[in-house]
Amino acid sequence: MSILAQTEAAAGFSIVWILIMLVALYFMMIRPQQKETKRKNAMLSELAVGDTVLTTSGFYGMVIDITEDTVIMEFGNNKNCRIPMQKAAIAMVEKPEDAVEKESK
Known part of the structure; x- marks a missing residue:
């Protein structure tokens, strides 16, 4: 296996981990904040x-x-x-x- 092939494999592996981290970030931080904002807006609209x-x-x-x-x-x-x-x-x-x-x- 050449050095170029090893570098490409490592780059592909890194991209996969970055995508997994971004998806986890979305489900752990962004989505709950959006749900809370919708809940608060609904509560204030019914005031x-x-x-x-x-x-x-x-x-x-x-x-x-x-x-x-x-x-x-x-x-x-x-x-x-x-x-x-x-x-x-x-x-x-x-x-x-x-x-x-x-x-x-």
Whole structure:
């Protein structure tokens, strides 16, 4: 076997490993991130006035008003504590119907 044939075989082997690594990268990093982005976009598109939300900073509040990219939140029992924030700061949404079902169980 000549040196040229050995070099070509090594190059082919390297290309196969690079392709395997790229496929693994896609399934381990890129695809889960895309799924999470779709889930969050669906959650924010279903956001409605009266929903209880958890923000990324850990605050629970109720949605009072919704605009294109911001929401006005009411925090705590004080009805005067209303704060505008970006929709992107919402981590979790709980619909009022979900809260009633949890209480009845």
